[in-house]
Amino acid sequence: MSRLSAAERALQLTTVCCGLLVAAMLVLMLVLAWPLLHSGQLLSLIGGDWQPAAGRYGIAPMLAASLLLAISAVLLAIPLSLGTAFAAVALAPPFLRSPLMLCVRLMAGIPTVIYGFAAVFALVPLMRQWIGSGSGFTLLTATLVLAVLIAPTMIVFFVGGLRAVPQGYSLAADALGCRPVDKLLYLLLPQAAPAITAGIVMGLGRALGDTMIGLMLAGNSAIMPDSMLSTGRTLTSHIALVIAADFSSMEFKSIFACGIVLYLLTAALVAILRRTLPLPATARP
């Protein structure tokens, strides 16, 4: 009993440490961005454009590109991941299900830079040809690859949720004459909704936080994107590009403001999803 209590105390302590670490990261970013925030540029920082030569360090274009890219990628990845998960759980012939999941896990392990590298040579020329002008480095190009990149994470969550439905329910449905597709739609999908939501949240978090795909494929122009075919620079790409600037410059300090925005944005999106979509009871705040 006492050993269990000690284990519980250790877990509580770990939880508190994790919470403090997350809070400390926010505080650190606030401290480092303070000179810029203190100079009364908060509104122009969030809503303005990026013209460092003119002393304007606005991140609105990057914020818009990040949101556009992440949300589009998740919307594209949802049907792709659901379809793959359905195939892996019920629709594909049994002998294909294990190899399919093996491929998914392999895809999850491939470094992001490989995806970006392959897309530069395979997808970008196709996009250039299809659009008819420009370099082919667009938000749409990045979205397509980012959707493929986040899909394995989402598939693993979806498959876990679908497979966790008790076999008793499944057999009862089978005995009533359920076809595999009926079982998926009427039984497995509603039962797996919390895991599917969790997978979407994870996918969104991964899409928002990814640096390499946006950096390699979206074109990196620090301008407000007006369509998916325009170029764009995400917040994470912006941080990666500006981090080489002089440490004492306002330009450098602005990337901490980017970090704060990314931090709050991710937290807000996750909170909204947790409030609006069914999540596992254990994941409820």
Place this chain on the structure above:
Amino acid sequence: MTTTMNGKIRTEKLSFSYGERLLLGDISVEFADQAITAITGPSGTGKSTLLTVFNRLWEEIGGGALRGRVLLRLEGRWQDIHAAEMPVSMLRRRVGMVFQTPNPLPMSISANLAFPLKLAGIEDKQEIAARSREALLRVHLLTEVEDRLGSDARLLSGGQQQRLCLARALMLHPEVLLLDEPTSSLDPKACTGIEELLLELKESCAIVLVSHYQDQISRIADQVYLLGERTLLRQR
């Protein structure tokens, strides 16, 4: 094996094994229509497995291997249940099943009852309501649940859940009803009610009942088979 005119289910040299373990060996038997056929025998001899052979549910469990033929007499002619012209979903809509452990689906009482109709493409709300009411009445559950049809079926007591599962199996008016110890979770009064219902139901379908209760078998069964040592021996 002789073929009777009122046969409903027939097996021809049926063998079934899980891995190396042979459960059923070379069984050729015919179960009558409009009758209750009871299968009894020691635990672990494959009685429940035999039931799942008749609606091909063993295929969903995995690990099994079947040899031989299983035929069902539908519309006056014997049809192989593994034939391509009989999709497994269609077979299972004609062969209802109730399990030993009640297994209501994770939805409301009314949704549980409507589920088989939905699968069969019946969506008329009045028809669904009428059939649900009729099925609940037949299993003596209507008065207990009619004021809470929208509540979660899993909140019912074990006995109520089992009667709901029986009602659900009756929704599509099956031609064969497979019952795996259906009264094991019922109190004596509900058990008597179900037995009376089975006697009514056998007028319109063939019932195959797995049961350990000898008194129940002697009360309601028309044919009795003992399953043991991989063979099925007719006792009555």
